[in-house]
Amino acid sequence: MKADHKKLERAFSPKCIAIIGDKKETNYMWLRSHSNFKGKLYSVQVAPEEIEGIKALGIENFTSLMDIPEPVDLAIVAVPRVIAPRILNDLIQKDVAAAHFFTAGFSETYTEEGINLEKMMIEIAEKSNFHVVGPNCMGIFNPSIGVGQGAAFQEAPVAGPVGLISQSGTHAVTFNRQASLQGLAINKTVSFGNGIVLDSPDYLEFFGNDPGIKVIGMYIEGVKDGKRFLKVLREVAAKKPVVIWKGGRTEEGDRAIASHTGSLAVSYSVWDSAVAQCGAVKVSSLDELIDTLKVVYFLPPVRGNRVGITGVSGGQSVAISDAFGEAGLRVPTLTNNSYEELASFFTLIGGGYRNPVDTGNQNRREIRRIIEILARDENIDNLALLVAAGMGPGGPPGESFPKLLVDIKQNIKKPVIAILAWAFSPGDVEQAGKVMKELQEGGIPAFISLERGAIALRKALDYYNLRNGNPER
Amino acid sequence: MKADHKKLERAFSPKCIAIIGDKKETNYMWLRSHSNFKGKLYSVQVAPEEIEGIKALGIENFTSLMDIPEPVDLAIVAVPRVIAPRILNDLIQKDVAAAHFFTAGFSETYTEEGINLEKMMIEIAEKSNFHVVGPNCMGIFNPSIGVGQGAAFQEAPVAGPVGLISQSGTHAVTFNRQASLQGLAINKTVSFGNGIVLDSPDYLEFFGNDPGIKVIGMYIEGVKDGKRFLKVLREVAAKKPVVIWKGGRTEEGDRAIASHTGSLAVSYSVWDSAVAQCGAVKVSSLDELIDTLKVVYFLPPVRGNRVGITGVSGGQSVAISDAFGEAGLRVPTLTNNSYEELASFFTLIGGGYRNPVDTGNQNRREIRRIIEILARDENIDNLALLVAAGMGPGGPPGESFPKLLVDIKQNIKKPVIAILAWAFSPGDVEQAGKVMKELQEGGIPAFISLERGAIALRKALDYYNLRNGNPER
Numbered sequence: 001m002k003a004d005h006k007k008l009e010r011a012f013s014p015k016c017i018a019i020i021g022d023k024k025e026t027n028y029m030w031l032r033s034h035s036n037f038k039g040k041l042y043s044v045q046v047a048p049e050e051i052e053g054i055k056a057l058g059i060e061n062f063t064s065l066m067d068i069p070e071p072v073d074l075a076i077v078a079v080p081r082v083i084a085p086r087i088l089n090d091l092i093q094k095d096v097a098a099a100h101f102f103t104a105g106f107s108e109t110y111t112e113e114g115i116n117l118e119k120m121m122i123e124i125a126e127k128s129n130f131h132v133v134g135p136n137c138m139g140i141f142n143p144s145i146g147v148g149q150g151a152a153f154q155e156a157p158v159a160g161p162v163g164l165i166s167q168s169g170t171h172a173v174t175f176n177r178q179a180s181l182q183g184l185a186i187n188k189t190v191s192f193g194n195g196i197v198l199d200s201p202d203y204l205e206f207f208g209n210d211p212g213i214k215v216i217g218m219y220i221e222g223v224k225d226g227k228r229f230l231k232v233l234r235e236v237a238a239k240k241p242v243v244i245w246k247g248g249r250t251e252e253g254d255r256a257i258a259s260h261t262g263s264l265a266v267s268y269s270v271w272d273s274a275v276a277q278c279g280a281v282k283v284s285s286l287d288e289l290i291d292t293l294k295v296v297y298f299l300p301p302v303r304g305n306r307v308g309i310t311g312v313s314g315g316q317s318v319a320i321s322d323a324f325g326e327a328g329l330r331v332p333t334l335t336n337n338s339y340e341e342l343a344s345f346f347t348l349i350g351g352g353y354r355n356p357v358d359t360g361n362q363n364r365r366e367i368r369r370i371i372e373i374l375a376r377d378e379n380i381d382n383l384a385l386l387v388a389a390g391m392g393p394g395g396p397p398g399e400s401f402p403k404l405l406v407d408i409k410q411n412i413k414k415p416v417i418a419i420l421a422w423a424f425s426p427g428d429v430e431q432a433g434k435v436m437k438e439l440q441e442g443g444i445p446a447f448i449s450l451e452r453g454a455i456a457l458r459k460a461l462d463y464y465n466l467r468n469g470n471p472e473r
Numbered sequence: 474m475k476a477d478h479k480k481l482e483r484a485f486s487p488k489c490i491a492i493i494g495d496k497k498e499t500n501y502m503w504l505r506s507h508s509n510f511k512g513k514l515y516s517v518q519v520a521p522e523e524i525e526g527i528k529a530l531g532i533e534n535f536t537s538l539m540d541i542p543e544p545v546d547l548a549i550v551a552v553p554r555v556i557a558p559r560i561l562n563d564l565i566q567k568d569v570a571a572a573h574f575f576t577a578g579f580s581e582t583y584t585e586e587g588i589n590l591e592k593m594m595i596e597i598a599e600k601s602n603f604h605v606v607g608p609n610c611m612g613i614f615n616p617s618i619g620v621g622q623g624a625a626f627q628e629a630p631v632a633g634p635v636g637l638i639s640q641s642g643t644h645a646v647t648f649n650r651q652a653s654l655q656g657l658a659i660n661k662t663v664s665f666g667n668g669i670v671l672d673s674p675d676y677l678e679f680f681g682n683d684p685g686i687k688v689i690g691m692y693i694e695g696v697k698d699g700k701r702f703l704k705v706l707r708e709v710a711a712k713k714p715v716v717i718w719k720g721g722r723t724e725e726g727d728r729a730i731a732s733h734t735g736s737l738a739v740s741y742s743v744w745d746s747a748v749a750q751c752g753a754v755k756v757s758s759l760d761e762l763i764d765t766l767k768v769v770y771f772l773p774p775v776r777g778n779r780v781g782i783t784g785v786s787g788g789q790s791v792a793i794s795d796a797f798g799e800a801g802l803r804v805p806t807l808t809n810n811s812y813e814e815l816a817s818f819f820t821l822i823g824g825g826y827r828n829p830v831d832t833g834n835q836n837r838r839e840i841r842r843i844i845e846i847l848a849r850d851e852n853i854d855n856l857a858l859l860v861a862a863g864m865g866p867g868g869p870p871g872e873s874f875p876k877l878l879v880d881i882k883q884n885i886k887k888p889v890i891a892i893l894a895w896a897f898s899p900g901d902v903e904q905a906g907k908v909m910k911e912l913q914e915g916g917i918p919a920f921i922s923l924e925r926g927a928i929a930l931r932k933a934l935d936y937y938n939l940r941n942g943n944p945e946r
Binding site: 448 | 720821903906
């Protein structure tokens with residue numbers, strides 16, 4: 001089926017949503033997760049005991065979809081699976097633009113009943129060219145207008161540059177929350193589950209054309225039409241960065257996929273090189289997905305593997321150098337010019353400046369000068385700044401170190417990343433979240449461990465090497 | 474110099490501490506970090522403007538060490554480097570058991586003055602067989618009696634089973650805090666910096682004989698006497714688990730070591746096999762050090778690589794299987810007996826049970842039965858349980874899921890680990906910290922990411938394979 005982008009546009013940016021079959025048992029998760037929806041929200045439910053609870057939420061309920069007095073852009077369906085085909089017919093009759101089926105229990109159960117029900121759904125949808133998101137998924141997330149994804153999002157999400165396409169509902173919901181908390185906000189997310197009508201290439205093409213989406217992340221377990229997937233991927237990756245997390249990189253993962261979405265196993269090495277040839281970046285975890293989207297969104301092109309590091313002290317210099325070294329990056333010595341300039345003011349007691357340049361002590365007062373030396377140094381392609389809790393520039397107390405770094409960065413053309421050295425306490429995490437956002441709003445992507453920062457920078461280098469046809473990996 | 478364990482015993486568990494040269498500029502960091510010290514605390518300072526601030530803290534000050542009216546077990550020295558040799562002579566005259574020199578600026582600066590001062594210190598100390606911890610380090614941490622390590626520890630540290638020996642002060646302080654926050658408490662830590670008199674083997678031997686220390690972690694950049702280090706390591710590793718994080722695993726890290734402690738570069742592959750032959754486990758980061766100490770402390774011997782997993786849903790099943798697969802572990806299919814039993818009660822809609830067994834949904838109500846099936850299954854050597862925020866067993870709300878897991882675990886002989894799927898918000902982290910402690914108090918080590926859990930279990934398997942002379946890696 002050919003996806004109609006006008007219909008998808010209505011579904012992803014709806015003016016009117018109908019939620020069908022939401023219930024008390026799940027604490028009305030779909031109605032509740034649309035409490036901030038900026039359009040019209042209706043419920044469709046026939047059970048009197050459920051209707052009572054829905055009315056208590058202040059939401060208008062109809063006992064038939066047909067009774068909704070206006071066009072519906074998106075339906076969210078949470079009915080039992082046996083009723084799903086009947087609801088699909090109603091949706092077609094009502095001319096709804098698209099429907100997300102949260103309902104599960106189809107081919108992924110490997111039961112005869114599930115497989116037959118899915119076949120029935122496909123037949124009905126294809127006959128009428130009806131756009132189904134799912135089934136067995138978390139559907140659409142559009143924080144700018146309050147389209148929720150069924151999950152509690154304690155902190156109000158803000159809208160940002162990322163489009164996420166996920167074959168897993170859990171990963172979609174987790175990504176939305178984790179990325180937002182780490183200062184990378186979402187434009188639109190889709191979790192598409194079994195993908196019986198619309199599949200990943202449809203969403204990829206649609207996100208490729210969406211001007212609000214600047215970078216695309218994907219979680220993929222398998223593709224039905226590999227040729228089409230790679231064709232669309234190549235087209236979209238030429239327009240904006242695409243970062244792909246593939247589930248099933250091991251035999252163990254492939255077995256788990258069989259009981260999750262039932263996608264066919266793909267040889268990971270074949271997948272790997274095909275994806276690279278299309279100009280997309282591959283990652284191996286949710287954390288790497290977030291971090292890599294940050295580097296390709298926030299950084300200018302990364303052109304070399306040599307990193308100048310400052311902000312560290314003693315043992316951290318060693319740990320950060322090992323982390324960058326193990327990610328295949330270099331932490332080289334600086335030019336003689338740089339060393340001469342550093343020698344003119346640097347306090348050697350409690351810190352060296354070979355590279356990393358230690359500024360975990362009194363030398364931090366000279367942080368601007370040190371960063372500018374690294375930025376000018378011709379042995380250095382990229383800068384990495386370590387930021388620790390409570391770090392001030394050594395000047396007046398309370399001066400914002402992140403603000404200072406952002407200010408210094410404005411005149412630097414080389415890629416600059418920040419690494420946060422914070423601990424695992426509630427207070428630390430609160431402060432780290434704020435600092436990360438402050439740095440990123442100033443164009444410095446920030447990461448919560450040495451290793452994560454090093455791998456992210458490496459991924460950015462891989463991405464730009466791919467785009468430039470540079471074989472050096 | 475041969476270390477005198479009676480003197481070290483006095484230094485690590487002092488009844489009387491003298492802090493020499495603490496000052497306002499550093500906000501009296503050494504005096505303040507001993508505010509909970511259970512013995513007698515004295516200050517030695519001659520500058521009148523500093524003495525005022527010290528008296529304001531309520532601490533008795535003497536202008537000479539000789540004036541302290543009782544034997545001193547540990548001196549902490551924070552004077553400028555040029556005075557350090559004179560202070561050392563005073564310490565010898567006063568017959569202090571040992572002194573930690575926080576003072577830096579010696580051979581690690583590569584300056585003539587620094588190198589000469591260090592030589593002078595070594596001569597003086599060796600002539601009198603005086604025990605110096607450092608210089609250029611954070612010294613001793615013993616939370617059970619309030620011996621602090623100069624750093625703010627917002628949360629009161631509790632005493633536990635871990636001994637940490639670190640060549641880096643930053644890593645020591647960070648480890649103390651991170652490990653404690655993740656439910657792994659410290660017995661004693663030493664940061665020994667330049668190690669001019671006492672070196673890592675001295676502390677290792679001492680910790681090996683300390684009955685309060687059950688597991689030993691080390692951060693090492695280099696060793697002066699390799700033969701002695703390996704001899705002591707072999708002896709101690711035969712008595713209790715030793716986990717070693719080596720700095721300088723790459724050329725980049727080695728260069729950074731040169732300007733940190735100035736240790737000589739060791740070929741990492743040579744180091745690696747030597748350490749393994751001694752029966753110690755190697756790790757590559759602070760996180761891995763914490764996680765690996767957890768598995769060797771909390772788990773019974775790990776005998777095989779096959780893992781039964783539950784607590785997950787959909788995409789998490791795939792991600793966790795890939796993470797374990799990439800760590801070299803297996804997530805195999807179960808026996809037919811297990812599948813028959815699972816089939817008798819499992820709800821297939823919304824989850825499969827091939828392994829991982831999905832209990833992210835209504836099947837969680839059967840979590841006890843499911844865990845017991847995995848524990849009995851002869852294809853399974855270890856269990857991994859995924860615990861998510863707000864997860865209840867599906868029974869009465871508010872029932873503690875961690876408590877239930879600990880209760881189920883009591884009858885299971887196989888190693889059981891838990892993995893926490895929490896996000897990066899202050900509330901999440903607070904809850905995660907509590908859950909981690911609750912699980913670990915019940916003997917289930919818990920980790921804050923899929924990858925960290927998988928790698929930790931792999932490290933435990935490597936450790937027990939080494940001990941049993943099992944070549945399978």
